[in-house]
Amino acid sequence: MLKNIYLLFISLIICTGCSTKQPEYTFGVKPDTKEDASGAAVKLIGQLQARKDTVHITVKIPKGRYDFYPDSAFTREYYISNHDQDNPKKVGFALENLQNVTIDGQGSEFVFHGRMIPFAILKGQNITLKNFSVDFELPALRQLNILEVDPGKDELLAKIYPSGNYRIDTEKLVLLGEGYEVTPQGSMAFRPDKRLTYIRRDVNFNPLSVTEASPDILRIKGWEQIKLTTPGERYVLRSWKRPTPGVFISECTNTVLENVKVHYAEGMGLLAQMSENITLDRFSVCLKGEDDSRFFTTQADATHFSACKGVIVSKNGLYEGMADDAINVHGTYLRVTKRLNDTTLQARYMHPQAWGFKWGETGDSVQFVESEKMERVGSHFNTITSIKAVDKPTEFGAKEFEITFAATLPQEISETGKFGIENLTWTPEVVFSDNIIRNNRARGALFSTPKRVICENNLFDHTHGTAILLCGDCNGWYETGACKEVIIRNNRFINALTATYQFTNAVISIYPEIPNLKDQQQFFHSGIVIENNTFETFDRPLVYAKSTDGLVFRNNTVSYNTEFEPFHWNKHPFFFERVSNVLIENNRFENGWDAEKDIRTEHSAEDAVTVK
Incomplete structure (x- = not known):
């Protein structure tokens, strides 16, 4: 009897489970019709925002071409780092305040019209986009x-x-x-x-x-x-306009883009800000194939990460034809505009394309830098106890903030000098691996973060400027910060640096912007290892480093070709300005090399560079 009651109870549970059906979320427009799909996107996202459960769901969009027009799309006011702050903006998919959702395009082509942001993900958790391409019917380029x-x-x-x-x-x-x-x-x-x-x-x-x-x-x-x-x-x-990225990510956690291709955007391919843990796997900013009549993709960077944290993973991507870099990772310095008391400052976003979005939160760790020498002020980090906008009711759309800190501020910090504030909490680790970067303007990969960076197994093929740049600047771009651990290994560099741009002094350029280098006492970058790479080059400069303590160049192979005539002003494979603890060992140079002639040092101690 007890056994029969037990079996009946189990069968009731199973039947109850069978009757609980997850709602189906469908994309209410047919593909390949050129019918306006913007309304269907608005309806779909409304349904996703209305759901009560938090189970991870996948919305599958039938494969085909979908056209999105601005008139029936979302209208939003967004402030997007390193873009034009013109508003309002039209948005195809405004994925806001969602969690545990995957959008699977199943190989679809999403084609946008006018000036639109194809995808915006704001304040989301565990959002995945996969298996589709983004393009525009009529590019501005x-x-x-x-x-x-x-x-x-x-x-x-x-x-x-x-x-x-x-x-x-x-x-x-x-x-x-x-x-x-x-x-x-x-x-x-x-x-x-x-x-x-x-x-x-x-x-x-x-x-x-x-x-x-x-x-x-x-x-x-x-x-x-x-x-x-x-x-x-x-x-x-x-033009020099950057109105809209292809994908915009802001204040999100655990975002994944998988097998997504951006063929064109009038800004960056992807811009992420104030977000934690982002994975790009087979995310590409690329042409439509070898026979594509276009030679260009995006108006600016392929991918750009501003004030993010956690881990950024970018792997298995193809980045080509961009008007700027494949990846740029940095934070943003605020310039000190007023000292209110010994624990409170006013500080301001300075660059015209970087303002209006959240800069920090209570509990964040910060440090202060003197802008001309680009060195830390004070021997300890500080902590934000409160932060509020000065020129707006909230941080949304704000340029200036009043920030109170836990510890007394160094006495010299005030508006009478040039001082920046760097948020150390919003800095990420980076893994950039197994990507192809080719045929793009400016530079290949930019890293400016104090957390660990691994750049490995990539092909840098004819980047027009420097292949890899470690920067940092509190005077022009206001992009933080000092690198502490960077591993550049197992990459192949083919004829990088066929033209010169800002910060492009060698194939790998470690170039913080320091107006007053002669008075600098501290080093800016440190802990950089360049190993097991292959350099195939027509010219001389390989590595340039400024204000760097700890640089290793080992087990690399350098060969030379005649595809182009050498032209660069820097005639030295190694050019160092104000460096310490540099080690060059066990490298193979096809034509041999002479350390005395091939290494140039300035503003450094005689024993700053060791050759083995």
Whole structure:
């Protein structure tokens, strides 16, 4: 009898479980119809926000092409680090205040129209995006395919791509987007093989006249590039605007992007700020394949992480054709604007593209730096006990903050000098591995964090500037901070540095911006190991380091080729300014090397560099 009651009880539990059905979340628009999918995204996200349970769910979107238009999309006021702070912004998927959700595109193409942020994830927990691509029907960037060049007449003929969507006002070219216009001010020069053109960086687009020879064929006169150009080259026309990233992540925890491709964005491919633990696996900012007619992808960086913490993992990605770096990891210095008392300061966001978002919280650990010498002020860290906006009701949209600290402030910190505040709590570890970075403007990978950085098994293939940069600056970009442990290993560098940009003194450039280096007493960067890498180069500079204590260059292989003529002003494989504890050992140089001639040191002790 007891056995029968027990079996009945178990069967009731099983049946009850069978009758509890998870709600289905469907994407209410058919693919491949060009029907506006923005409304379906709004409805889907509303359903996700209304659900009561917290079980992890996966929303599967049937494979196909979906078009998103701004009129029926989300309208949001967002303040996005390192972007233009123009509002409001139109958003395709505004994934706000959600947890335990996966959006699986199953190989879909998401195509956006006008100026939109395709995906925004705000205040989310355990959000995953996977298996889709992002593109725009009509990019703001355009390219000119050079057809004919006549230096004698100081003119050329070029075909514009994508076709149409332009006008000529008083012999000036205006690019027409969907709901906006762009007057190009600059351009990027590409060879026919999609590599950026040797030693031509940030070319102005300022011809005397542009006229239409026939539809889509432009006659360009009086442009400084005419005498340098050959048929088949492409010039990607651009402005300096950064209105919208492809993916925006803010104040999130445990975010994953898996097998997501961004083919174009008018800002960065992905921008994350004030978020913890982000994993990119097969996330790419890339062309649509070898036969893609485009030579360009994003207007700025492929990926950018501002004031994040936890661990950032970026692996198995392809980054190409960007107008800036593949990855940039940093925090943001606030400039001290007023000392209110011995424990309270006012401080301000300084860069015009970095303000309006949360900078810190009660309990965060901070340190202070003197901006001209870029060295820490005071022997101890401090802790925030309160922080509030001065110019806004909350930190949302604010530029200036009043911050109170637990310990007495160093006496010298006030508005009469130049001092920055660095938030040490919001600094991440980074693993950047097994990626391909190629054919992009500026630099490859930038790391500015005191936590551990591992950069390994990557291919840096024809980055136009420095392949890897360790920076830090409290005077211009206001991007923190000092690196303490960086491991650069098992990477392959192929003909990096075919043009010079800011901070590009060698293939690997350790270049904090320090206006007053001669009076600096402390070192900025430390603990850097460069090992087991392969350098294939046409020129001389390999490693430049400034204000660095502890640098190892070992077990690397260096070979030389003749793809380009050497041109760089830095003629030394190793150039060090104010360094200590540098070790160079057990490296193989194809043509041999001479330590006395190939190492240049300035502002350093005689025994600062050891060669074995």
